[in-house]
Amino acid sequence: xxxxxxxxxxxxxxxxxxxxxxxxxxxxxxxxxxxxxxxxxxxxxxxxxxxxxxxxxxxxxxxxxxxxxxxxxxxxxxxxxxxxxxxxxxxxxxxxxxxxxxxxxxxxxxxxxxxxxxxxxxxxxxxxxxxxxxxxxxxxxxxxxxxxxxxxxxxxxxxxxxxxxxxxxxxxxxxxxxxxxxxxxxxxxxxxxxxxxxxxxxxxxxxxxxxxxxxxxxxxxxxxxxxxxxxxxxxxxxxxxxxxxxxxxxxxxxxxxxxxxxxxxxxxxxxxxxxxxxxxxxxxxxxxxxxxxxxxxxxxxxxxxxxxxxxxxxxxxxxxxxxxxxxxxxxxxxxxxxxxxxxxxxxxxxxxxxxxxxxxxxxxxxxxxxxxxxxxxxxxxxxxxxxxxxxxxxxxxxxxxxxxxxxxxxxxxxxxxxxxxxxxxxxxxxxxxxxxxxxxxxxxxxxxxxxxxxxxxxxxxxxxxxxxxxxxxxxxxxxxxxxxxxxxxxxxxxxxxxxxxxxxxxxxxxxxxxxxxxxxxxxxxxxxxxxxxxxxxxxxxxxxxxxxxxxxxxxxxxxx
Amino acid sequence: xxxxxxxxxxxxxxxxxxxxxxxxxxxxxxxxxxxxxxxxxxxxxxxxxxxxxxxxxxxxxxxxxxxxxxxxxxxxxxxxxxxxxxxxxxxxxxxxxxxxxxxxxxxxxxxxxxxxxxxxxxxxxxxxxxxxxxxxxxxxxxxxxxxxxxxxxxxxxxxxxxxxxxxxxxxxxxxxxx
Ligand code: SF4
Ligand code: SF4
Numbered sequence: 001x002x003x004x005x006x007x008x009x010x011x012x013x014x015x016x017x018x019x020x021x022x023x024x025x026x027x028x029x030x031x032x033x034x035x036x037x038x039x040x041x042x043x044x045x046x047x048x049x050x051x052x053x054x055x056x057x058x059x060x061x062x063x064x065x066x067x068x069x070x071x072x073x074x075x076x077x078x079x080x081x082x083x084x085x086x087x088x089x090x091x092x093x094x095x096x097x098x099x100x101x102x103x104x105x106x107x108x109x110x111x112x113x114x115x116x117x118x119x120x121x122x123x124x125x126x127x128x129x130x131x132x133x134x135x136x137x138x139x140x141x142x143x144x145x146x147x148x149x150x151x152x153x154x155x156x157x158x159x160x161x162x163x164x165x166x167x168x169x170x171x172x173x174x175x176x177x178x179x180x181x182x183x184x185x186x187x188x189x190x191x192x193x194x195x196x197x198x199x200x201x202x203x204x205x206x207x208x209x210x211x212x213x214x215x216x217x218x219x220x221x222x223x224x225x226x227x228x229x230x231x232x233x234x235x236x237x238x239x240x241x242x243x244x245x246x247x248x249x250x251x252x253x254x255x256x257x258x259x260x261x262x263x264x265x266x267x268x269x270x271x272x273x274x275x276x277x278x279x280x281x282x283x284x285x286x287x288x289x290x291x292x293x294x295x296x297x298x299x300x301x302x303x304x305x306x307x308x309x310x311x312x313x314x315x316x317x318x319x320x321x322x323x324x325x326x327x328x329x330x331x332x333x334x335x336x337x338x339x340x341x342x343x344x345x346x347x348x349x350x351x352x353x354x355x356x357x358x359x360x361x362x363x364x365x366x367x368x369x370x371x372x373x374x375x376x377x378x379x380x381x382x383x384x385x386x387x388x389x390x391x392x393x394x395x396x397x398x399x400x401x402x403x404x405x406x407x408x409x410x411x412x413x414x415x416x417x418x419x420x421x422x423x424x425x426x427x428x429x430x431x432x433x434x435x436x437x438x439x440x441x442x443x444x445x446x447x448x449x450x451x452x453x454x455x456x457x458x459x460x461x462x463x464x465x466x467x468x469x470x471x472x473x474x475x476x477x478x479x480x481x482x483x484x485x486x487x488x489x490x491x492x493x494x495x496x497x498x499x500x501x502x503x504x505x506x507x508x509x510x511x512x513x514x515x516x517x518x519x520x521x522x523x524x525x526x527x528x529x530x531x532x533x534x535x536x537x538x539x540x541x542x543x544x545x546x547x548x549x550x551x552x553x554x555x556x557x558x559x560x
Numbered sequence: 561x562x563x564x565x566x567x568x569x570x571x572x573x574x575x576x577x578x579x580x581x582x583x584x585x586x587x588x589x590x591x592x593x594x595x596x597x598x599x600x601x602x603x604x605x606x607x608x609x610x611x612x613x614x615x616x617x618x619x620x621x622x623x624x625x626x627x628x629x630x631x632x633x634x635x636x637x638x639x640x641x642x643x644x645x646x647x648x649x650x651x652x653x654x655x656x657x658x659x660x661x662x663x664x665x666x667x668x669x670x671x672x673x674x675x676x677x678x679x680x681x682x683x684x685x686x687x688x689x690x691x692x693x694x695x696x697x698x699x700x701x702x703x704x705x706x707x708x709x710x711x712x713x714x715x716x717x718x719x720x721x722x723x724x725x726x727x728x729x730x731x732x733x734x735x736x737x738x
Contacts, residue, residue, distance in 0.1 A: 148736045150735050150736065151735070151736045151737065152735050152736070152737055153737060154737060218618070218714075218716070219616065220613075220614075220696075220698070220700050221696045222614070222696050222697055223614065223615075223616040223644075224616075226616035226617075226640065226642050226644065227616055230640070251696075290569055290572075290573060293573075294572055294573065297576060297579055300579075304591075307590075307591055307594065308591040308592075308593075310595075311591075311593050311594050311595035311643060311656065312594075312595050312641065315640075317595070317642045317643060317644075321696055322694065322696060325647065326593075349568075349572050350572065352568060353565060353568035353569045353571075353572045354565070354569070355565075356562070356564065356565035356568075357562070357565045357566070357569070358562050358565075451694040452694065452695055452696060453694070453695055454695060455695050455698075456695065456696070482700070483695075483696070483698050483700065
C-alpha cells in the first residue's frame with residue numbers, strides 16, 4: 001500500500017527540482033506542480049505505481065501570469081488516492097509533450113484543448129479537430145476568457161470534417177449523424193472488409209452546448225448543480241452530486257449525514273432505473289423487444305416514486321451544494337421499500353425468462369471482445385470495465401456520500417464481451433436494491449441542508465468522482481472570485497468508454513455494431529458538453545412540416 | 561431450455577397484461593409535491609429579484625424602467641421547472657402548480673408579465689435580503705436591473721442608482737460576433 005508520503009518521496013527522489021510543489025489539502029487528494037518538460041515521464045511513473053488515468057483539465061490563466069494551465073489527473077484505486085499533476089506553459093508558446101502515445105485515453109482531452117485553448121501537444125498521434133464545429137474560425141479559442149460566452153461567429157460554407165483514410169481494400173459505411181438505433185447525433189465511419197469491421201473513425205460533439213463556459217461566466221455556485229444535472233437525462237443526480245462534492249471539498253464544508261444518506265438513495269434509485277433502461281435498450285438493439293417492454297414496465301414503478309419524492313420523474317433537482325432539497329418522510333421510505341420489493345421480484349422473473357434464451361446468448365457472447373489488459377490501457381470505466389475483469393468501482397474505492405456505511409458486492413466477470421456487461425448490470429441492480437434498503441434503515445436524523453457563512457476562497461483546486469450507472473464521473477473544480485467556478489471540468493463515463501469502442505469493434509461483424517456501441521450505454525450528449533457551438537453551417541433552408549410530409553410521401557411511393 | 565425460456569417469457573408478458581395508460585384520453589393526476597409551471601402571486605411579491613437571481617435557466621428577467629417601476633417577466637419557454645424560484649422567494653409568492661401540459665407554438669401563452677410599483681429603499685434603492693447566512697446563495701446582481709425583455713437577455717450589470725443611460729444601452733443589446 002502506497003501512502004501519499006510514499007508517492008511524494010518517490011517523485012521527489014527521482015525528479016528533484018522538476019517537482020515544484022506538493023499540496024494535499026483534503027486527505028486523499030494530492031496536487032503536484034511539475035515542470036512542463038517532465039510531464040510525460042511523471043505521468044508514466046504514476047501509471048507504473050498503479051495509477052489509472054482519469055482526465056486532463058486545461059484552463060486559462062492568462063490574466064494572472066500569461067500562462068495556460070494543464071492538469072493530468074489519475075486515480076490510485078487500491079490506495080483511495082487522486083493524484084493531479086499540474087503544469088503550465090506561456091500563452092505565446094503553449095507546447096506540451098503529449099501523453100497520448102503512452103496513455104491513449106488522454107487523446108481526446110488533449111485534442112479538446114487544442115480546439116478550445118489553442119494548446120499544442122508534440123507527439124500527439126491524431127491532432128484533429130474534436131469539439132468545435134467544422135466551420136468554427138481557426139485561431140478563435142472559445143475557452144479563453146477573452147472570448148465572450150455568447151459569441152456566435154458567422155457560419156461558413158464548404159467545410160467538412162476529413163475522416164481518416166479507410167484501410168487498404170475496405171469500404172466505408174457511414175452511420176449517423178441520425179441513426180435509428182443510436183438515439184443521439186454522432187457520426188461513425190465504419191471501415192468494413194465484407195461484413196467484418198476493420199476500423200472506425202468518430203466525429204461527434206454535435207450537441208456540444210458549451211455549458212462549462214456558461215457556468216464559468218454566467219451562473220453562480222448553487223445554480224450549477226441544476227445545469228450539471230442536465231448534462232445527462234438519465235444520471236443527472238450523479239453530476240450534481242459530483243459537482244457539489246467537489247465544491248464542498250474546496251470550501252471545506254462537511255454536510256449533514258442525513259443529506260449524505262439521501263444522496264446515496266438518490267444515486268441508487270438512478271442506478272436501478274438506468275440499468276433497467278439499458279437492459280431494455282440492449283434487448284431492443286438485438287431485436288428482442290419482449291425484454292425492452294418488460295424491463296421498461298418494471299422501471300416505471302421507480303420513475304413514479306421519483307416523481308412523488310422529488311416532484312419530477314427524472315431530473316430530480318434534489319442535490320445542491322450543501323445538502324439536498326427535500327427530505328424523505330417515513331411514509332415515502334415505506335413506499336420506496338415496497339416499490340423495491342416489486343422490482344426485485346419482477347427482475348428475478350425477467351432474469352429467469354431471458355437467462356436461458358439462446359438468442360440473447362448468441363447475439364452477445366463473444367461480441368465486442370477486448371482483453372483485460374486492453375481495457376486497462378484504455379482506462380475504460382464502469383460495467384464495461386467490470387465485464388472485462390477490471391475490478392474498479394468508485395463507490396468502494398473512493399467512498400463518498402454514505403457509501404462507507406454500506407455493505408455491497410461489486411460484481412466483476414471476465415467474459416470480456418457484451419454478455420458480461422449484461423450480467424454485471426443485472427447483478428448491480430440487485431446490489432443497488434440492497435444498498436437502498438440499508439440506507440433507509442440506517443438513516444440518521446438531522447438537517448438536510450448545511451449552510452456555510454464564509455466566502456469560498458478563490459483558486460482552490462478539487463476533484464471528485466462518483467460512480468454513475470454507466471461508469472465513473474469525474475468533476476474537477478477550480479473555485480473563482482465571483483461566487484462561481486473559475487474552471488469546472490466534467491468527464492462523463494462515455495468520454496473514456498467511447499474511445500475504447502474502435503478496439504471493441506475490431507474484427508466483429510457489422511451487424512453487431514449497434515449492440516457493441518450500445519453496450520457502453522453511450523451518452524453522446526454527456527460527452528459533448530463543454531463550450532458553445534454554432535451548428536448552422538451552410539445556408540439554412542426552412543422546410544415546413546407539411547413540406548416534409550410531402551417529401552417523405554413522395555419518397556415512399558416512388559419505389560412502388 | 562429454449563422452449564422453457566420461451567414459455568416463461570409468455571407468462572411474464574401475460575401476467576401483468578396491458579399496462580399502458582389511456583393518457584391523454586384519461587386525465588393523469590400528478591402527485592402532491594409535483595413541480596409544474598410556477599405561478600406568481602403579485603400581491604405577495606415585493607420585487608426583490610431573488611427568484612431572478614437564482615433561476616438557473618435565467619428565464620426570469622427584471623427591467624427597471626424608472627425609479628419606481630420594475631417589470632418582471634417570466635418566460636416559460638425556457639423554464640426547467642426546477643422550483644428553485646419558489647424555494648428562494650422570501651415572501652412565498654411563487655407556487656409550483658400542477659400544470660404540465662404546456663406545449664404551445666406561441667411563447668406568450670406561457671409568459672407572465674408583472675409590473676411592480678416599487679418603494680425606494682433608503683439604503684440601496686432596491687433591496688434584497690434573503691435572510692440567509694448561506695454565502696453560496698449570495699445574490700450576484702443587486703440594485704437596479706436592465707435586462708432586455710425583447711430578446712430575453714440578462715444584462716450582467718446592476719447599479720446602485722437608477723441609470724437612464726444603461727437602460728438605453730440595454731435596448732441595443734446584441735450577441736457578439738467576430
Ligand atoms: S422553475 Fe426553475 S427554471 Fe423555472 S423559473 Fe423557477 S427557477 Fe427558473
Ligand atoms: S423572489 Fe419572490 S418576492 Fe422576490 S421578486 Fe421573486 S417572486 Fe417577488
